[in-house]
Amino acid sequence: MLYDCVEATADLDLKDRDAITRGVRDAYGDSHWVDVEGIVDAIQDPRTPAGVAYRFYLNNIQENADGWVTKDSWELCFSEEDPIQPGEQISIGFDGSLRGDSSGIIGCRLRDGKLFKLGLWENPRTDPEWEVDVLSVEAAVHNAFRTYKVEWMYGDPPYWQEALGRWAMEFGEDRVFEYWTNRPTRMAQATERFHSAVAMQDLKHENDPDLSRHVLNAVTREVPQGILITKDSPRSKKKIDLAVCAILAFEARADAIADGRLNARRRRVIGF
Structure with missing residues (x-):
């Protein structure tokens, strides 16, 4: 040969x-x-x-x-100025599991694309009976909607479809949506937009250690539809769930802005 x-x-x-x-x-x-x-x-x-x-x-x-985002490019997006305040307009990305993988929630400020962590429930790998604290996740979602003006939320439905349906009924069907990350065309497009935003410094983050760790853990996987992210091996302990959440939150931000929700006053209908 x-x-x-x-x-x-x-x-x-x-x-x-x-x-x-x-x-x-x-x-x-x-x-x-x-x-x-x-x-x-x-x-x-x-x-x-x-x-x-x-x-x-x-x-x-x-x-x-095969690393998805380089450490240098990610660090260039770090901004400690203009911290996110209660009452600001945000979008949310949620990726949930029950036992094996982590569950996480990432917020993204609408006006500048700044990412921040709203919650992480990560399997410590020390307890074979470990499960995600479902009530804690529920509390974090409710707290996010109370604290901020959540304009758009994308959540990956597996294991959490019933919860997403409840949240949509409670917080508005025009604000909470399912986003199936196992659909490669849509997910590859969202992944590409996020990666481009990092490369062009069109997004920001607070340098949360968990979010940074998950983003830098992600490696690329090529599919006919484009580039997706994955762990470096199926059994890897290097989690990437918050990276998925960040992609969803950034995509939710784009859709909220496209829908005209940036700085738009929400109308209230009062019946007599």
């Missing part, structure tokens, strides 16, 4: 166009027919995960090449 593969120099700065251009030329060798500039454009497209850039365009497999 003959194997021919030329790798670009390792650890290239994907933001350095000149370095990337040299790397592409190295990787493609005497393949003079390739569109070098087009490949460089694809590598530097904010929607292209670093793992895809290294693996497909530069023939360069490195540790954590």
Whole structure:
């Protein structure tokens, strides 16, 4: 068996166009027919995960090449200014489990896309009988709606479909919606929008250690519909549930704004 593969120099700065251009030329060798500039454009497209850039365009497999969001790009989105205050308009992303995985709730401020943690229930892996505290999750959701002006909530229904239905009846069917994360087309589009927002610093976060840990734990999984995120292995202890929540919260923010809810006064109908 003959194997021919030329790798670009390792650890290239994907933001350095000149370095990337040299790397592409190295990787493609005497393949003079390739569109070098087009490949460089694809590598530097904010929607292209670093793992895809290294693996497909530069023939360069490195540790954590499949990582979804880099630590540097995530840290650039950190903002300690303008903290989120009670009464502000937010959206919510909820991803729930009962036993194996974590359950989490992430909020996202409508006016600037700033993310913050509303709750996390993570399996400590020390108690085989551990279960998510359902009443605590319920209390956190109710507290979020009492504290903030929740304009849009997306929740992944498995295990929690009945609860989502109740919350919709209680808080408004125009504010609480199911969002099935196992539908790859819709989820890949939402994942791409979130990743692009991080790359362009179009979102912010409070540097919550749990949210940061889950976001940086996520790796990419390629499907025909695009890029999804997953754990680095099925049995991995590195959780990513808050990353899923953040994607849902950011997507809920976009849909709330598209619906005209940013700074819009909510009408009240009073019967006599």
